[in-house]
Amino acid sequence: MIRVVLPYHLRNLAGCRDKEVVLQVAGGVVTQRKILDALEARFPQLGGTVRDYGSGCRRPLVRFFGCGRDLSLESPDAPVPETIAQGKEPYRIVGSVAGG
Amino acid sequence: MGTVRVLVGTRKGAFILSSDGARKDWDIDGPHFGGWEVYHLKGSSVDPDRLYAAQGTGWFGQLVQKSDDGGKSWDPVSNEFTFEGEVGTHLDFDDNPRPWAFNRVWHLEPSLSDPETVYAGVEDAALFRSTDGGRSWHELAGLRNHPSSSGWHPGAGGLCLHTILLDKGDPNRIIVAISVAGAFRSLDGGASWQAINKGLHSDYMPEPEAEVGHCVHRIAMHPSHPDALFMQSHRNIMRSDNGGDSWVNVSGNLPSDFGFPIGVHAHEPETIYVVPMKGDSEHYPDEGHLRVYRSRTGGNEWEPLSSGLPQKDCYVNVLRDAMDVDTLDDCGIYFGTSGGAVYVSPDGGDHWRSIVENLPPVMSVEVQTLP
Numbered sequence: 017m018i019r020v021v022l023p024y025h026l027r028n029l030a031g032c033r034d035k036e037v038v039l040q041v042a043g044g045v046v047t048q049r050k051i052l053d054a055l056e057a058r059f060p061q062l063g064g065t066v067r068d069y070g071s072g073c074r075r076p077l078v079r080f081f082g083c084g085r086d087l088s089l090e091s092p093d094a095p096v097p098e099t100i101a102q103g104k105e106p107y108r109i110v111g112s113v114a115g116g
Numbered sequence: 117m118g119t120v121r122v123l124v125g126t127r128k129g130a131f132i133l134s135s136d137g138a139r140k141d142w143d144i145d146g147p148h149f150g151g152w153e154v155y156h157l158k159g160s161s162v163d164p165d166r167l168y169a170a171q172g173t174g175w176f177g178q179l180v181q182k183s184d185d186g187g188k189s190w191d192p193v194s195n196e197f198t199f200e201g202e203v204g205t206h207l208d209f210d211d212n213p214r215p216w217a218f219n220r221v222w223h224l225e226p227s228l229s230d231p232e233t234v235y236a237g238v239e240d241a242a243l244f245r246s247t248d249g250g251r252s253w254h255e256l257a258g259l260r261n262h263p264s265s266s267g268w269h270p271g272a273g274g275l276c277l278h279t280i281l282l283d284k285g286d287p288n289r290i291i292v293a294i295s296v297a298g299a300f301r302s303l304d305g306g307a308s309w310q311a312i313n314k315g316l317h318s319d320y321m322p323e324p325e326a327e328v329g330h331c332v333h334r335i336a337m338h339p340s341h342p343d344a345l346f347m348q349s350h351r352n353i354m355r356s357d358n359g360g361d362s363w364v365n366v367s368g369n370l371p372s373d374f375g376f377p378i379g380v381h382a383h384e385p386e387t388i389y390v391v392p393m394k395g396d397s398e399h400y401p402d403e404g405h406l407r408v409y410r411s412r413t414g415g416n417e418w419e420p421l422s423s424g425l426p427q428k429d430c431y432v433n434v435l436r437d438a439m440d441v442d443t444l445d446d447c448g449i450y451f452g453t454s455g456g457a458v459y460v461s462p463d464g465g466d467h468w469r470s471i472v473e474n475l476p477p478v479m480s481v482e483v484q485t486l487p
Contacts, residue, residue: 063195064196
């Protein structure tokens with residue numbers, strides 16, 4: 017069980033009342049790619065809003081945080097921190113503060 | 117008598133304005149998609165309750181929404197716009213080649229015969245079509261593969277396909293306009309395209325009468341006269357009487373030939389409307405007077421229309437998709453401003469009043485005339 021915090025606009029788009037959604041992620045090592053795959057499988061309307069369709073890359077103004085760390089630049093296939101994998105800490109998808 | 121529904125796209129959401137045929141008292145519904153830019157939304161002429169909306173932000177990209185109840189509820193449809201085949205390059209601002217990339221949807225144009233079919237004009241300039249109500253999009257790649265496309269430049273707003281004109285009498289004819297490339301026409305349903313810019317003169321280009329490279333802001337067409345086209349370009353008002361084969365300058369006595377939208381009266385195919393701005397360095401009305409100009413002669417002879425519009429300290433812009441008309445007996449003209457106002461003239465432009473004054477900056481205005 018993985019806890020994911022969505023930013024305001026994506027929460028509305030997904031139709032979620034709660035700030036967090038809970039996802040079941042496929043077995044084995046939990047990675048950011050697996051979390052995002054599970055998120056998009058559960059909420060297809062979020063396709064393309066976090067990652068580009070073509071490249072699969074994180075959109076430039078979206079960041080990923082967890083356990084007090086910025087995970088945005090880490091490999092999408094690297095294991096996420098254990099406390100995220102255990103559901104003790106949420107994986108946070110954040111819209112960057114931009115625009116002044 | 118009929119009613120009207122005005123679909124307004126703004127920088128911070130969509131609004132739906134409704135009134136009876138008097139067009140005096142209005143209900144304002146919205147914002148829909150609050151906080152998102154809505155470049156355009158438009159209804160199907162076949163099924164007026166079928167609406168499509170282009171919703172996006174720089175953060176989370178492009179979405180497309182569909183409504184089957186006139187905008188009371190919305191469902192996201194596909195936002196996957198993938199170029200067909202080799203992507204290729206166009207020119208960037210610095211004249212270096214830049215690979216084509218999808219950035220946003222500028223304009224959605226529902227088919228005139230099938231509510232499930234809708235066209236999307238996008239940035240970087242390309243034309244997509246969905247035949248399943250937006251569940252999937254397929255590029256009409258012949259346009260992007262036009263021999264001139266590697267030389268197309270972005271304008272200040274990007275390399276955008278912003279105008280799509282369909283012809284009810286000839287479903288295979290499609291006319292589009294791209295900033296900054298010009299106008300293009302297909303006679304085979306979008307498979308192949310011809311540049312139709314003969315007669316345009318753009319003195320900011322090394323070759324002012326080149327086949328492509330012209331900054332076309334908007335093209336309008338009366339549905340009953342598809343060969344008569346009216347263009348607001350960067351520097352002139354132009355008209356064509358042969359479906360775009362050639363153009364002539366009809367700017368006439370306008371105080372400025374710069375502006376963005378152009379519209380045609382619903383019942384008078386030679387009556388056209390523009391909103392001149394002071395120039396391409398200012399993008400606001402001259403001396404703070406907001407004035408629509410009307411020509412009843414298809415151009416050249418223009419009259420200012422100002423009754424009910426701000427005539428002091430008004431420095432707003434009116435964007436290319438932000439003007440439309442209704443089809444009631446006394447044709448209504450509508451436009452929205454960068455200052456968040458939407459104006460209506462229920463008598464063809466003689467008198468104006470504001471419907472709403474403090475929306476976010478208006479990107480688009482589309483009018484539906486309902487039974």
